[in-house]
Structure formats: structure tokens, C-alpha cells
Amino acid sequence: MFRRLTALGLGLVLLAGCGTEGLRETPADPGETPLATVEITMADAQEAFDGLGDLADAWKDRDCAQIQQLTTGAEGAIASGVCAAARDGYAAPAFQAYHDPEFLLPRREDGENGAWFAVLARKPQPAYFVFVWEDGRWRLGAGPILLVGKAPAMDGAVLDAEAVPDAAVAARVAPTRHVAFLTDPSGVDGAGVSGVRLASGDPMRRLLVELVRAPGRARPDRLTTDVRIEGPARALALPAGGALVFHALRVVFTQKPGSGRSSLAHPRYRAADVRAFTGGAATTVTGGEIVVLATKVAKDTTMTTIGMRRVLADIRKGSG
Structure with a gap:
């Protein structure tokens, strides 16, 4: 069977955080194996990347609860300590707006629970971002990871x-x-x-x-x-x-x-x-x-x- 992340479902989940199913199932064609395949559309990825604006606003407002909702992995670990410290005077670095993205959308064959994708944003300085599908929404798992070498071609x-x-x-x-x-x-x-x-x-x-x-x-x-x-x-x-x-x-x-x-x-x-x-x-x-x-x-x-x-x-x- 094939599952597709819909742009509408993604937008509702990422921006509103309420109970809309962001992953859909369609029956497998006759003769196909029942293994689930995750397909992430360019629209899905763009919507998630645009959601970084919400994360930047949350950091500006020191809204720790919102930051935790929008991050996971390494970024969640950073946020859990840094946001509270920033409220008490720590000069946390500002979260910049990034644009000019190149989307790297891998296909998986083990279901939506492991869904993720990467972005190489070229401006204001080249940096990678990693987004992870977790608890019904896209969350930032890592980034910005500032480019210090030559990005490998992904032909x-x-x-x-x-x-x-x-x-x-x-x-x-x-x-x-x-x-x-x-x-x-x-x-x-x-x-x-x-x-x-x-x-x-x-x-x-x-x-x-x-x-x-x-x-x-x-x-x-x-x-x-x-x-x-x-x-x-x-x-x-x-x-x-x-x-x-x-x-x-x-x-x-x-x-x-x-x-x-x-x-x-x-x-x-x-x-x-x-x-x-x-x-x-x-x-x-x-x-x-x-x-x-x-x-x-x-x-x-x-x-x-x-x-x-x-x-x-x-x-x-x-x-x-």
C-alpha cells in the first residue's frame, strides 16, 4: 500500500497541532507486497520548511512549550535547556529565517513512523535541516547544520x-x-x-x-x-x-x-x-x-x- 502526506493535512497538523490525520493510506495494487511505502511530496516538504517561521517566532517569544512542540531529536534536546535559560537571561542565539531550499525527500518502505526528509537551504548561508514525522506532525530534528565542506551531489x-x-x-x-x-x-x-x-x-x-x-x-x-x-x-x-x-x-x-x-x-x-x-x-x-x-x-x-x-x-x- 502507498501512503502520502497531504499538503492540507500537513498544514493543519503543523500549524494548528490538532487531530487531523496527516498520513493517508490507499490500497495496494493487485500483486503488490503489503509493505508500506512513504512518499513525501514537494508541497508537503515546502509546507514543513515554511513552518520554520513559527519556530523562529517561538524562539523570539521564548515560548518554550511551542518550541518543544515543533522540535525533536537534537533540536528538542537543545531547546529543553536553552529556552528556559533564555528566559532567565541566557543570550540564546536567534533562530534565523532560511530560504532557497533544495529538498532531499527519501522514500522508505517501513511505514510512516520513520518518515523524515532533509533540506539544504542556500541562504542566508548554506545549511542542512532534518525534519522528522513524529506524533502526527513534522518537527525539526536537526538544523541549521552549517555547511563547512562541499555538499555532495544527490543525483x-x-x-x-x-x-x-x-x-x-x-x-x-x-x-x-x-x-x-x-x-x-x-x-x-x-x-x-x-x-x-x-x-x-x-x-x-x-x-x-x-x-x-x-x-x-x-x-x-x-x-x-x-x-x-x-x-x-x-x-x-x-x-x-x-x-x-x-x-x-x-x-x-x-x-x-x-x-x-x-x-x-x-x-x-x-x-x-x-x-x-x-x-x-x-x-x-x-x-x-x-x-x-x-x-x-x-x-x-x-x-x-x-x-x-x-x-x-x-x-x-x-x-x-
């Missing part, structure tokens, strides 16, 4: 990487290989024990250098770092093999005073920001920074960072 049919065996393997390795790379101090010189190799100009190489050097720069404070996978990855199969993977990492910094001290000598976060997130001062703080990525994984599993955005998502008292 021909756009396919979810899960539908292409080689691309599916490439898609699954990106988040775990990034964690392995960023937690391997010996990788600073490009030859770490993790076995992950990235080009010298790749932004993830610079992030690794920062993580390795951070504890030394914080002394006499004691600072530890950790890297975790944040939410699911979604990927498009590339025509030449491999995949373009959209995923996120959470980089966690925990800082506490050095021996014999009662305060931080080199606080990583400003006192005003700590107050905005925690409601007061703190001796030991833990900050979570989310790095949202678009990663090209070639057929030979070589990885290249295509897009990247890094956001302070939360600050907490203590080392929890």
Missing part, C-alpha cells in the same frame, strides 16, 4: 540509506567512529589507536585538539571531558556509494576546583550563564554541548565533515 533517486545495504553500514559507523576518535588523545597527530582517520583540515580534528588540551588549560581546576551519541542518526544513500549522515554528539565538560581550593580558577562558563541554567552559583559545574553534524561517509568508510553546529545545551550543578 537521481533520493533513498534512505537503510534501503541500500552498503549505505546502511556506512551510516551506522559515523556516530560510533566519531566517539572513538574524540576520546582518543593519541589521535591529535592523526595516528591514534582508534583507527579513525580524518583529514587535517576537518573540524573534528580541531575539536579533538580542544578536548585533549582543555584539562591542562583549566589547571589548577580539575576538568574532565566525555563524548556521547545524542539521539538517532538518519542518512541518505549517496549515488557513488556511502552515505550522508545527519547525527549529533554530546560533549560533556565537568569542572571542579583543584585541591585545597573552594572556587574555580578558570571557569569554563560565565557566572551569568551558570545562573541562567541552574538558578544560582555553583562550585562544580557540568556543561553539555551538542555538536550537530552532517558527515559524508564514503564507500570505503572514509569520513568527511560536511556540516557542523555546536551549541551549549545545558549547565548543571555538580558532576552528575
Whole structure:
């Protein structure tokens, strides 16, 4: 059977948030398999992309409830902490309006629950967005992911990487290989024990250098770092093999005073920001920074960072 997202149903669900069914079923033709296929029309995608204006207004008004309704995944994780902190004085970055979109609409064959699509918006600066169908509406799952490399060409049919065996393997390795790379101090010189190799100009190489050097720069404070996978990855199969993977990492910094001290000598976060997130001062703080990525994984599993955005998502008292 085929299911199609209707522009009318999408508009009602996305903008009004009320109980209109946004996915329709039509009977399968005789002889077809009963596997569900999701088709997203250009009108559907445009309507969802235009809904970013509502999200920009919600951020401007610090309407945290509305922001949570319009986001999920990495963006939902960012919003859950940042919006409340912004109400208490944190200078959250403004959500810009984007236009000149190129829609990347993958077909899936496992039902509407996994429906998603990507957009490469060219202006005001090139950035990827990922939209996810969840709880009867389109939500922003990731974006803007600012382009830092050359966007790969998506000639021909756009396919979810899960539908292409080689691309599916490439898609699954990106988040775990990034964690392995960023937690391997010996990788600073490009030859770490993790076995992950990235080009010298790749932004993830610079992030690794920062993580390795951070504890030394914080002394006499004691600072530890950790890297975790944040939410699911979604990927498009590339025509030449491999995949373009959209995923996120959470980089966690925990800082506490050095021996014999009662305060931080080199606080990583400003006192005003700590107050905005925690409601007061703190001796030991833990900050979570989310790095949202678009990663090209070639057929030979070589990885290249295509897009990247890094956001302070939360600050907490203590080392929890």
C-alpha cells in the first residue's frame, strides 16, 4: 500500500497541532507486497520548511512549550535547556529565517513512523535541516547544520540509506567512529589507536585538539571531558556509494576546583550563564554541548565533515 502526506493535512497538523490525520493510506495494487511505502511530496516538504517561521517566532517569544512542540531529536534536546535559560537571561542565539531550499525527500518502505526528509537551504548561508514525522506532525530534528565542506551531489533517486545495504553500514559507523576518535588523545597527530582517520583540515580534528588540551588549560581546576551519541542518526544513500549522515554528539565538560581550593580558577562558563541554567552559583559545574553534524561517509568508510553546529545545551550543578 502507498501512503502520502497531504499538503492540507500537513498544514493543519503543523500549524494548528490538532487531530487531523496527516498520513493517508490507499490500497495496494493487485500483486503488490503489503509493505508500506512513504512518499513525501514537494508541497508537503515546502509546507514543513515554511513552518520554520513559527519556530523562529517561538524562539523570539521564548515560548518554550511551542518550541518543544515543533522540535525533536537534537533540536528538542537543545531547546529543553536553552529556552528556559533564555528566559532567565541566557543570550540564546536567534533562530534565523532560511530560504532557497533544495529538498532531499527519501522514500522508505517501513511505514510512516520513520518518515523524515532533509533540506539544504542556500541562504542566508548554506545549511542542512532534518525534519522528522513524529506524533502526527513534522518537527525539526536537526538544523541549521552549517555547511563547512562541499555538499555532495544527490543525483537521481533520493533513498534512505537503510534501503541500500552498503549505505546502511556506512551510516551506522559515523556516530560510533566519531566517539572513538574524540576520546582518543593519541589521535591529535592523526595516528591514534582508534583507527579513525580524518583529514587535517576537518573540524573534528580541531575539536579533538580542544578536548585533549582543555584539562591542562583549566589547571589548577580539575576538568574532565566525555563524548556521547545524542539521539538517532538518519542518512541518505549517496549515488557513488556511502552515505550522508545527519547525527549529533554530546560533549560533556565537568569542572571542579583543584585541591585545597573552594572556587574555580578558570571557569569554563560565565557566572551569568551558570545562573541562567541552574538558578544560582555553583562550585562544580557540568556543561553539555551538542555538536550537530552532517558527515559524508564514503564507500570505503572514509569520513568527511560536511556540516557542523555546536551549541551549549545545558549547565548543571555538580558532576552528575
